Amino acid sequence: MARQIFAFIRHKDGVVDDSAYEFITAANKISSGALSVAVVTGCGAQLDSVCNEIKSSFSSVWKIDNEALSYPNAEIIRPVLTKMLPGDAIVLFGHDTLGMDLAPGLSIKMDSPFISDVIDFENIEGSELRLIRQEFSGQVCTHVSCDISSGAIINVRPGSFLPDESKSAGGEVIDKSAEAGDLSSKRRFLEIIEAEMGDIDITKSEILVSVGRGIEDEDNIEIAKELAEVIGADVSCSRPIVDAKWMEKGRQVGTSGKTVSPKVYIALGISGSFQHLGGLKGNPFIVAINKNPRAPIFQVADVGVVDDLLDFVPELTETIQKS
Amino acid sequence: MEILVCIKMVPDTAENEIEPNSDGTDIERDDLVYSVNEWDNYAVEEAIQIRDNIGGSVTVVTAGDENSEEILRREMAMGADKGILLSDEAFLNSDGKGIATILRAEIEKGKYDLILTGAQADDGAAQVGGMLAAMLDIPYASLVSSIEIIDDTRIKAGREIEGGNREMNEIDLPCVLSIQTGINEPRYVGIRGIRKVASLDIPVHNASELNISPDTVGEAGSMVKKIDYFVPEPGEGAEILEGSNEEIIEKLVDLLKSNGGIK
Numbered sequence: 306m307a308r309q310i311f312a313f314i315r316h317k318d319g320v321v322d323d324s325a326y327e328f329i330t331a332a333n334k335i336s337s338g339a340l341s342v343a344v345v346t347g348c349g350a351q352l353d354s355v356c357n358e359i360k361s362s363f364s365s366v367w368k369i370d371n372e373a374l375s376y377p378n379a380e381i382i383r384p385v386l387t388k389m390l391p392g393d394a395i396v397l398f399g400h401d402t403l404g405m406d407l408a409p410g411l412s413i414k415m416d417s418p419f420i421s422d423v424i425d426f427e428n429i430e431g432s433e434l435r436l437i438r439q440e441f442s443g444q445v446c447t448h449v450s451c452d453i454s455s456g457a458i459i460n461v462r463p464g465s466f467l468p469d470e471s472k473s474a475g476g477e478v479i480d481k482s483a484e485a486g487d488l489s490s491k492r493r494f495l496e497i498i499e500a501e502m503g504d505i506d507i508t509k510s511e512i513l514v515s516v517g518r519g520i521e522d523e524d525n526i527e528i529a530k531e532l533a534e535v536i537g538a539d540v541s542c543s544r545p546i547v548d549a550k551w552m553e554k555g556r557q558v559g560t561s562g563k564t565v566s567p568k569v570y571i572a573l574g575i576s577g578s579f580q581h582l583g584g585l586k587g588n589p590f591i592v593a594i595n596k597n598p599r600a601p602i603f604q605v606a607d608v609g610v611v612d613d614l615l616d617f618v619p620e621l622t623e624t625i626q627k628s
Numbered sequence: 629m630e631i632l633v634c635i636k637m638v639p640d641t642a643e644n645e646i647e648p649n650s651d652g653t654d655i656e657r658d659d660l661v662y663s664v665n666e667w668d669n670y671a672v673e674e675a676i677q678i679r680d681n682i683g684g685s686v687t688v689v690t691a692g693d694e695n696s697e698e699i700l701r702r703e704m705a706m707g708a709d710k711g712i713l714l715s716d717e718a719f720l721n722s723d724g725k726g727i728a729t730i731l732r733a734e735i736e737k738g739k740y741d742l743i744l745t746g747a748q749a750d751d752g753a754a755q756v757g758g759m760l761a762a763m764l765d766i767p768y769a770s771l772v773s774s775i776e777i778i779d780d781t782r783i784k785a786g787r788e789i790e791g792g793n794r795e796m797n798e799i800d801l802p803c804v805l806s807i808q809t810g811i812n813e814p815r816y817v818g819i820r821g822i823r824k825v826a827s828l829d830i831p832v833h834n835a836s837e838l839n840i841s842p843d844t845v846g847e848a849g850s851m852v853k854k855i856d857y858f859v860p861e862p863g864e865g866a867e868i869l870e871g872s873n874e875e876i877i878e879k880l881v882d883l884l885k886s887n888g889g890i891k
Contacts, residue, residue, distance in 0.1 A: 378797075379768075379770075380767055380768065380769075383762075400754075401790070402770070402771055402787065402788070402789045402790060405747075405754045405758070405770045405771065406758070406768070406769065406770045406771070406787070407758075408758070409724070409754070409755040409756075409757070409758030409759045409762070410758040410759060410761055410762035410768055411762075412725070412759065412762075413725070413728075413759050413762035413763055414762055417851075418725075418851035418852050419724065419725070419755055419759070419851075419852070420852055421724075421752070421753035421754060421755050422752055422753060422754070435855070438752075438753075439752065439860065440646075440655075440750060440751045440752060440857075441639070441641055441646040441655070441750055441752075442641065442752065443860065444641070444645070444646040444647070445646055445647065445648055445655060445857050445858070445859065445860070446857070446858050446859070446860045447854050447855070447856065447857050447858075448854070448855040448856050448858070449852060449853065449854055449855065450852075450853050450855055451851055451852045451853065452851065490767070491766070491767040491799065491800040491803070492767040492768075492769060492797050492798070492799045492800070492803070493797060493798045493799075494795065494796075494797055495784070495796040495797060495798055496796050497789075497793050497794070497795055497796070498786065498793065498794040498796060499793055500791055500792035500793050500794075511888070511891075512888070512889055512890075512891065518642065535890075536884065536889060536890045536891060537890070537891025538889075538891075544809070544810070545809075547810060548809045548810035550813065554792055557792065560790055560791075561788050561789075561790070561791075561792055562791075562792050563791070563792070564791070568887065568888045568889070569884065569887055569888060569889035571889070576641075590883075590887040590888075590889065592880065592883070592884070592889070597645050598645075598868075599645050599646070599647060599859070601860065603866055603868070604860055604861070604866065605866070606866050607866065607867065607883075607887075608866070608867050608868075608869060608880065608883055609866055609867070609868045609869065610868070610869050610876055610880065611868060612873075612876075617873070617876075620873060620877060621877050621880065621881075624877050624878075624881060625881060625890065628881070
């Protein structure tokens with residue numbers, strides 16, 4: 306019998322998250338021909354439209370409809386899944402802000418192994434599943450194995466698997482709302498506070514000079530500003546620069562910042578964590594300047610320079626200025 | 629408010645290039661500089677600020693070998709009242725669940741209102757806080773970027789979600805929160821501060837004192853096992869420019885021009 310693999314589907318305002326279609330590819334890598342079951346929580350017409358959109362992509366879609374699930378609160382969803390899923394279920398989540406909130410605790414409640422932020426699956430031998438993840442912000446990879454005979458909770462890195470939009474599974478929506486059980490929680494969602502807009506809108510920039518931890522000191526940001534000035538770029542940054550309060554949040558590129566789509570992206574001293582790269586869309590021409598040859602940014606860059614940006618960039622700026 | 633912060637000693641990636649060792653069984657650990665996990669340091673700062681505002685105590689705890697005492701002492705120099713080291717041969721090579729099991733045993737010996745962890749550490753798994761909360765059967769929130777204490781029974785916590793938006797939640801105490809970087813500005817710790825706490829006693833608790841069965845932790849208790857370390861493949865299109873500085877700059881300027889990178 307084909308193995309059943311569950312995938313928790315994220316959606317917002319009736320729009321299905323890209324991860325839904327990536328899960329289908331991931332499930333097939335775990336076990337070719339697996340029956341993938343989408344699990345969708347939410348409420349009302351938006352939930353229905355999400356279920357209808359994905360049903361042809363999954364063997365079946367479990368719809369769990371309740372007012373209390375209208376906002377995805379991990380503390381409410383976790384007990385629902387614990388009650389509803391078979392004890393040996395293999396369940397996929399996105400390694401995003403909801404998956405991180407929900408999945409580790411679920412693995413304890415289900416007494417299943419938890420494997421976080423998986424970037425690839427290799428093979429199953431008997432009940433051993435082998436997979437690949439990264440450590441140290443992508444500087445090294447590891448092969449990891451776990452026994453999946455009692456199920457597994459797996460967080461999959463967004464964007465690591467090609468989306469399967471063939472819509473060839475032809476599934477049906479099964480209404481599981483009546484099985485949801487207790488929906489009370491000791492954590493209550495209040496509201497979303499929208500991120501503040503900065504002084505410039507980097508989502509509209511055609512060229513970005515982006516600054517990371519390698520800039521070392523707040524005063525050195527001037528080096529990036531001077532380069533930006535001579536090439537007609539705007540200046541953006543990665544998370545550590547905002548954490549250090551050297552630049553405002555509105556200039557941060559990444560999943561927890563802005564999603565940008567410039568033509569050219571010049572990364573100065575940015576290591577290139579997947580959260581940072583998640584904010585880079587539209588296939589820009591990426592130039593990476595970093596003194597660490599193992600920085601993961603070099604895995605995605607078009608052009609790389611292995612050098613200390615503090616020495617290299619002023620020379621580059623001067624050359625462009627002169628010409 | 630009694631606050632416990634769970635911390636971890638990790639190789640400092642700002643100071644080290646990380647690469648696999650020659651047989652791929654681990655990362656190359658010779659000459660590594662270790663420090664407290666960056667996220668944990670923000671968690672300790674947050675705990676200290678809460679205590680300074682409303683009273684109570686801050687305890688820092690870690691599972692590790694005797695070297696981990698150094699990071700406990702560092703966080704005590706920041707202002708934590710107490711440090712506890714959880715150490716036993718049986719704890720070696722624990723997976724995330726194993727670490728959560730060890731921490732849980734310590735937590736159940738005391739009485740804490742608020743338990744903080746870093747949002748993630750060197751392995752990027754972001755798992756121990758959520759596992760711990762589930763084991764203790766208390767609420768959890770990850771990626772917390774703001775905490776406001778309402779009263780003895782409730783807090784308001786903001787979670788950093790996609791797009792830099794903040795999801796506000798009201799959470800009953802006790803609870804576990806994983807702390808995101810940028811929530812505060814951790815204070816600087818100087819040599820003098822570390823000297824001041826150098827003679828303070830740091831209790832060490834082992835498996836039997838914590839009533840932990842050795843087969844539930846360490847290598848034996850791990851459901852998830854690391855097989856080896858290797859270097860990621862470089863991207864297909866990545867061209868590393870080589871030559872003298874002038875040559876590199878010349879090539880780079882040409883490439884920028886042809887790709888619309890110079891206006």
